[in-house]
Each structure stands twice: as structure tokens, then as C-alpha cells.
Amino acid sequence: xxxxxxxxxxxxxxxxxxxxxxxxxxxxxxxxxxxxxxxxxxxxxxxxxxxxxxxxxxxxxxxxxxx
Numbered sequence: 401x402x403x404x405x406x407x408x409x410x411x412x413x414x415x416x417x418x419x420x421x422x423x424x425x426x427x428x429x430x431x432x433x434x435x436x437x438x439x440x441x442x443x444x445x446x447x448x449x450x451x452x453x454x455x456x457x458x459x460x461x462x463x464x465x466x467x
Contacts, residue, residue: 434459 405413436457437443447454 429462430464432461432465 435444436459443455443457447456
């Protein structure tokens with residue numbers, strides 16, 4: 401599950417996790433994802449239907465992309 405948090409909710413959650421969790425070596429890593437789809441949005445519509453097998457066309461960068 402993924403949730404969208406407001407800045408206030410994220411700050412509250414981070415405050416509540418102090419002393420219960422610690423940041424690992426990936427905690428400060430930037431990840432950027434760019435998803436591609438057909439003009440009729442066929443790929444996302446198929447994904448929303450929650451099939452057993454999903455396809456996504458994604459370009460992902462770990463760290464800051466330089467080009």
C-alpha cells in the first residue's frame with residue numbers, strides 16, 4: 401500500500417518513529433521514476449484492474465540523474 405502524506409503528517413510520523421527506527425544507508429538516496437504509457441492510458445488502466453501479472457514501462461534513476 402502507498403499513502404500520500406501532507407508535510408504535517410510526514411513530520412508527525414517522523415517524530416513518532418524517533419527511537420523506534422533508524423535510517424539505514426539508503427535513507428538519503430534519491431530515487432526518481434518516470435512511467436510511460438500509451439496515449440489512451442492503456443497500461444495504467446490495466447494495472448488499476450489488479451491483474452495477477454502487471455506490466456509497467458518505467459525509467460528509474462538511483463541518485464541524481466546527470467543526463
